[in-house]
Amino acid sequence: MKTVKRATYVISPILLALLPGVAAAQDGLNSGNTAWMLTATALVLFMTIPGLSLFYAGMVRAKNALSVMMQCFAITCLVTILWTLYLYSLAFGADIGGFVGGLGKALMAGVGVDALSGTIPETVFSVFQLTFAVITPALIVGAFAERMKFSAMLWFMALWVTLVYAPVCHWVWGGGWLSGQGVLDFAGGTVVHINAGVAGLVAALVMGKRHGYPLHPMKPSNLVLTAVGAGMLWVGWFGFNAGSALAADGIAGMAMLVTQIATAAAALTWMFMEWMSHGKPSALGLVSGAVAGLVAITPAAGFVGPMGALAIGVAAGLICYLAVVRMKRALGYDDSLDAFGVHGVGGLVGAILTGVFVDAGLGGSGLAEGVSMGAQVTKQFIGAAATIVYGGVVSFILLKVIDAVIGLRVTVEQEQEGLDLVLHDEAGYNLH
Amino acid sequence: MKLVTAIIKPFKLDDVRQALHEVGIAGITVTEVKGFGRQKGHTELYRGAEYNVDFLPKLKLETAVTDELAEQVVEAIQKSAATGKIGDGKIFVSSLEEVIRIRTGETGAQAI
Numbered sequence: 001m002k003t004v005k006r007a008t009y010v011i012s013p014i015l016l017a018l019l020p021g022v023a024a025a026q027d028g029l030n031s032g033n034t035a036w037m038l039t040a041t042a043l044v045l046f047m048t049i050p051g052l053s054l055f056y057a058g059m060v061r062a063k064n065a066l067s068v069m070m071q072c073f074a075i076t077c078l079v080t081i082l083w084t085l086y087l088y089s090l091a092f093g094a095d096i097g098g099f100v101g102g103l104g105k106a107l108m109a110g111v112g113v114d115a116l117s118g119t120i121p122e123t124v125f126s127v128f129q130l131t132f133a134v135i136t137p138a139l140i141v142g143a144f145a146e147r148m149k150f151s152a153m154l155w156f157m158a159l160w161v162t163l164v165y166a167p168v169c170h171w172v173w174g175g176g177w178l179s180g181q182g183v184l185d186f187a188g189g190t191v192v193h194i195n196a197g198v199a200g201l202v203a204a205l206v207m208g209k210r211h212g213y214p215l216h217p218m219k220p221s222n223l224v225l226t227a228v229g230a231g232m233l234w235v236g237w238f239g240f241n242a243g244s245a246l247a248a249d250g251i252a253g254m255a256m257l258v259t260q261i262a263t264a265a266a267a268l269t270w271m272f273m274e275w276m277s278h279g280k281p282s283a284l285g286l287v288s289g290a291v292a293g294l295v296a297i298t299p300a301a302g303f304v305g306p307m308g309a310l311a312i313g314v315a316a317g318l319i320c321y322l323a324v325v326r327m328k329r330a331l332g333y334d335d336s337l338d339a340f341g342v343h344g345v346g347g348l349v350g351a352i353l354t355g356v357f358v359d360a361g362l363g364g365s366g367l368a369e370g371v372s373m374g375a376q377v378t379k380q381f382i383g384a385a386a387t388i389v390y391g392g393v394v395s396f397i398l399l400k401v402i403d404a405v406i407g408l409r410v411t412v413e414q415e416q417e418g419l420d421l422v423l424h425d426e427a428g429y430n431l432h
Numbered sequence: 433m434k435l436v437t438a439i440i441k442p443f444k445l446d447d448v449r450q451a452l453h454e455v456g457i458a459g460i461t462v463t464e465v466k467g468f469g470r471q472k473g474h475t476e477l478y479r480g481a482e483y484n485v486d487f488l489p490k491l492k493l494e495t496a497v498t499d500e501l502a503e504q505v506v507e508a509i510q511k512s513a514a515t516g517k518i519g520d521g522k523i524f525v526s527s528l529e530e531v532i533r534i535r536t537g538e539t540g541a542q543a544i
Contacts (some may be wrong), residue, residue, distance in 0.1 A: 217483040219476065278477055288479060325480030336480065 016297055030119035036248035037124045043239025044131035049076055050136045051236050055229030055291070056142055059284075059337050062221035064146045066428035068361035072272045075157050079137065082106055082161060083130045088359070090166035092173050099178030100167045100345065128243060129169075136165055136192045142337030143200030144408075146218075147210050147415055150423045152408045159398050160199060164391050168195055172383070178400075182368055183383035184358060184376070186255065187244035189299025189350040190387050197344020198388050199395040200335060206399040207408050208332035211415045221429075223284055223342025230287035234263055237294045241301040255301035261296065266293025269317025275326075275432040288342065292320035295346030305363030312353045319381070320346050348384055357382040433528040433541065434502040438493045439467065439521040440513040445491055450497065451512035455504045458544070460495040471519030490521060496531050498541050 053072040057065045079087070086106045093101030105111065106125070117125035137157045144153075171178040172191050185191065210218065220226065241259045245252035270289025282322040296316030297309055304312065324341035333342060355377035360366035367376055402408060409415075414422040421427060440448060445462065452460060466487040473486040497505050506523055514520050533543040 214481065217485075218481070220478055274477075282475075282477065282480055329480060397510060 004419070011368055028119070029116060029121065030247070033118075033249075034120045034124060035248045036252065037120045037128055037243060038124065040239035040243025041124060041128040041131055041238045042133065044128065044243065045076075045236075047233050047236030047240065048131070048135045049073055051229050051232030052135065052138055053229065054225045055233060055287075056145065056226075056337055058222040058224065058226030058229060059220045060145050061218055061418070062429055063420055064428075065221050065420065066139055066426055067373045067419035067423060068145050068148070069428075070424065071153055074150075074154065075138045075141070076134045078154060078158060079161055080130060080132045082158060082241050083126075083133055087133060087161060087166050088126050090162070091133070091169040092126075093174075095170070095175045098180075099170070100176070101170050101174050105189070108353075112167060114413045116314060120246065125246070129173075129245075132188055132192055132240075133161060133165055133169070136188075136196045137161055138191070139201060139339055139343050140200045140341035143204045143335045144207050145336040146338075146419065147207060147409050148203075149407060149410055150419075152402050152406055155402050155406070156203075156398060156408075160395065163189075164195065164199065164399065165395050168387055168391060171386070178383055180388060181379055182371065182376070183228035183300045183379045183385060184303055184354050185239045185351065186302040186354075187298045189295070189347045190383050191299060193295045193343040193347030194351065194384055194387050195347075195391050197340045197342075197347055198391045200339030201333070201344060202392050202395040203399060204333050204335040204340070206396065206403070209332075210336065211412050213334045214329070214332075220284065227283055227287050230290055234290060235297075237263075237298075239413070245302055251302045258301055258306060258309035259297050261306055261309040262297035262300075263290050263293040265310050265313025266290060266296065266317035266320070270321045273318065273321045277325075288324065288338070289317045289321065292316045292342050295343050296320075296350035296353070296364070299350045301353055302358060303365050304357040305365075307363045308353075308357030310429065311357060312350060315353060316346050316349050319349050321347060351384045352377060353381045433544065434497050434499060435526050435530060436493075436495050436497055436502065436505050436509070437524040437526070438509045438513065439465070439490050439523075440509070441515065441520060442489055444513045444515070444520075445493075446471055447512040448493065451508040455501065455508045456496065457495055457501075457505060460493050463492045463494075465490050465492045468504050469519065469522075474525040488519070494498060496528055496544050498518065498544060 049072060056068040056072065060068050064223045084107070086103060088108065089103050089105035090101050092107045093103060096102050111122050111126055115122035137160055169177040169191050172183070172185055173179070181243040237259055238256050242252040242256040245255055267286050267290035270292065271281045271286045293313045293316050296312050298314055300308065320342055323345040324338045328335060328338070328341055356362065356373060358364040358367055358376065359373050367373065399408060410419065410422060435536060438448070449460065466489055468486045468488065471488060473484060473488055476483045476485055493509070495505065502525060509523055530539060531543040532539050
């Protein structure tokens with residue numbers, strides 16, 4: 001993917017793989033790239049199951065631990081089937097008006113053993129992209145955890161990936177309208193994180209607070225699991241960011257380096273903020289900061305240098321800390337596990353700062369010809385705003401419709417009993 | 433016969449068990465409990481959500497003893513469970529009407 005120069009108006013290398021002319025210019029299958037992409041794909045799936053599942057399960061109360069794990073796992077299965085049937089085609093099929101892909105690739109048509117996407121098999125490209133389509137809705141689970149009906153969750157996720165994820169993915173990576181705007185999103189800060197964060201915020205607002213929030217204590221059931229899950233997310237994220245180079249090359253290497261730096265910087269920043277304001281550093285704060293850093297470096301990974309990563313990490317740690325600890329409490333909404341506070345806000349921080357630190361003078365790979373930093377930041381805003389408005393509105397409509405038809409929430413009694421027993425006839429923990 | 437019930441700090445269990453063993457107690461029952469007394473609780477903070485934890489973990493020990501042994505048992509617990517700080521717990525002594533060993537059907541002091 002050496003042709004992926006920042007000078008081209010390209011959102012990410014993923015787009016390039018889809019342009020027929022570029023694909024034809026490659027020398028067929030590259031086994032080094034293919035080997036790395038097979039690995040990266042497994043790493044990204046590892047982020048959702050079990051990484052994110054554990055991260056979330058540890059943060060909810062013991063009576064709901066299994067429910068969030070099951071939601072993440074079921075989403076993985078559901079999205080895989082929908083991807084096979086039509087989602088891959090909606091995202092990466094032939095462009096229709098810049099908005100969505102056509103159904104030419106439905107039922108994986110044409111995705112055979114010999115089909116190539118750039119220098120890797122299209123099968124690998126498709127599964128790699130699928131793992132992104134899996135983790136995005138799974139991230140939203142954090143916003144409505146501990147109160148949503150499982151059936152309503154399945155309906156919402158099926159409709160959301162169809163009507164929100166697939167189009168937005170197409171806009172940015174599938175040759176849609178945003179890809180011609182010069183918006184920089186290397187690995188999915190906008191498509192994945194802002195998108196999931198906004199849907200989460202809308203879901204938290206539409207569904208309302210958990211019963212008893214914020215007066216009753218809602219203590220995390222097992223922060224050891226949360227720390228384990230956060231570690232798995234970090235490791236898996238190398239597949240997410242470095243894999244988004246779609247090649248085993250220098251860009252992938254730099255993406256890996258800056259991912260490591262930003263994550264550590266954000267984790268320490270959050271930890272020290274807490275230490276200063278509360279008097280003690282916490283494990284939950286440390287790992288939350290790490291995830292905020294991972295989110296923020298995602299759009300920037302292939303474009304910024306190590307010093308840019310350091311700055312993005314510190315900014316993400318600081319701003320996400322304030323969003324989660326201060327803003328959520330001040331505004332009073334109940335984003336249970338901070339899907340918006342970490343992914344929405346962190347995604348925004350990353351999207352905007354990518355436009356700053358891509359500058360060659362700041363160690364980045366350089367702005368496109370004739371584009372000033374101010375102009376690039378404006379483009380970044382447009383990309384984020386389009387996703388926020390479209391995703392926010394469609395998510396709101398979907399939630400309202402599902403609420404009217406089958407209801408979104410469990411009853412107060414069921415909520416008090418806990419979703420594990422009430423919805424699944426199981427207990428996450430049978431320790432006695 | 434007396435039923436001696438003691439609420440103690442969890443980390444004192446081994447000391448108390450040793451002391452009871454020395455006065456000749458054959459068996460005790462231990463339960464993990466929570467409660468509050470004069471000892472203050474603590475604060476927990478999760479992503480900015482601050483919770484005051486008033487109920488502290490304690491252990492409840494129960495042992496049935498003969499009237500003659502009751503005083504020694506109480507003394508043994510009192511000495512071995514003490515740290516001198518607030519929160520060391522309490523000992524309750526109550527009359528015990530009957531004791532039955534399930535395996536043999538023995539009753540009274542024989543069953544202790």
